[in-house]
Amino acid sequence: MKYKKIILAGGNGYLGSVLAKHFSSIADEIIILARKARADEGNIKSLVWDGKTEDRWVENIGDADLWVNLCGKNVNCRYTKKNKEEIINSRVLPTKLLNNILERLDNPPKLFINITSATIYRHAEDKPQDELTGAVGYGFSIDVCQIWEKTFFETTNPKTRKIALRMGIVMGRNDGAFPRLLNLVKVGMGGKQGDGEQYVSWIHEQDAAQSIEWLTDHTEIEGAVNCTAPNAVKNTEMMKILRTAYGMPFGLPAPAWLLEIGAKIIGTETELILKSRWVKPAILLDSGFKFQYGQMEEAFHDILSLRV
Structure with missing residues (x-):
């Protein structure tokens, strides 16, 4: 086996x-x-924790070999x-807890990855934002990212590399954004959102x-790393690609004013849809990483072909 243990x-x-x-x-x-116990599946085991206090799981x-922190309220x-308080605490408290343990471990992980967010960058329609030259934005979601990453990098262990992995929108068949976008397409609502010029x-x-x-x-890599496909697309193009892949000839658009009403009804924020996130994974590309799905057309065709 390549790895002994992954947390x-x-x-x-x-x-x-x-x-x-x-x-x-x-x-x-x-x-x-996890906060709730679940049955073991082969070599995948579950331990209960609350993300705030130390217990037997320690x-x-x-x-x-690797810790990955994925904690955070949706x-x-x-x-x-x-x-807002729950969003911040659900990220900061588990990160602090793991950091405290990391500091004093004699046998710490070789790599500790904190899954953060590519939304830390500004609203960008002019050029992609990379790890070296990208500009941090403003607003609540950006504040969360900054507090989160600051907390993560506050403590160190000389035996452990740390990476804040700034994750883009993960597209897959079982959950996340893709099934929800597909549902819009299926009912003929798969047009652009807002003016459609925002990058995804x-x-x-x-x-x-x-x-x-x-x-x-790649032990030479540490610090903040963008984890997005190399080819961001505009919202208009994304919805067109999905309609084409699914075989839906049309999709009604959703203007910004309608999104605002809908967001209030379903309990969300239009920022999640309308902010332009144009992010470039410069460190991954420069290190030689080859994306299996660099183009959205390839990704959507793969996901649709494997949906059950």
């Missing part, structure tokens, strides 16, 4: 499931730290005071998993 903190969600499946065939043991996370909600930085779920494996091998 996925908050790994019961969509991306955690993708990573557990990917690494289970090349690791002796996968341990998921005894099992040493001597690992931002798909209204930004009320209560939700995305990544196929398999490239997300393989990029993490790549980073374990």
Whole structure:
């Protein structure tokens, strides 16, 4: 096996499931730290934690090759005071907890990855934002990213590399954005959202998993790393690609005013749809990483062909 032990903190969600499946065939043991117990699946085991306090689970996370922290309340909600506090705390508290343990471990992981967000960059329609020259934006979601990454990098262990992996929108068949976009297309609502000029930085779920494996091998890489496909597309183009892949000849657009009404009804924020995220994975590309799905057409055809 390539790895002895991998820890996925908050790994019961969509991306955690993708990573557990990917690494289970090349690791002796996968341990998921989750708030709810679940049955073991082969070499994938689950330990209960609350993300705030140390308990017996601490005894099992040493001597690992890789820690991945995936904790964080879904931002798909209204930004009320209560939700804002929960969004921040659900990210910062588990990160602090893992950092505290990391500091004093004699056998810490070789690599500790914190899954953060590519939304940290400004609204960009003029040029892509990379790790070296990209400009940080403003607003609540950006504030969350900055607090999160600052907390992550506050403590170190000389035996452990740290990477804040700025993840784009993960596209896959079972959960996340893709099934929801497909549902819009199916009912004829798969047109552009807003003016459609906003860029979407995305990544196929398999490239997300393989990029993490790549980073374990490339010990020269640390710090903030963008994890998005190299070819961001405008919202108008994304919806057209999906309609074409599915075979739907038309899609009604959703203007910004209608999105605002809909967002209030379903309890979300239009920022999640209308912000232009044009992000370039410069560090991954410069290190030689080859994206299996660099073009959205390839990614959507693959996902649709494998949907059950």
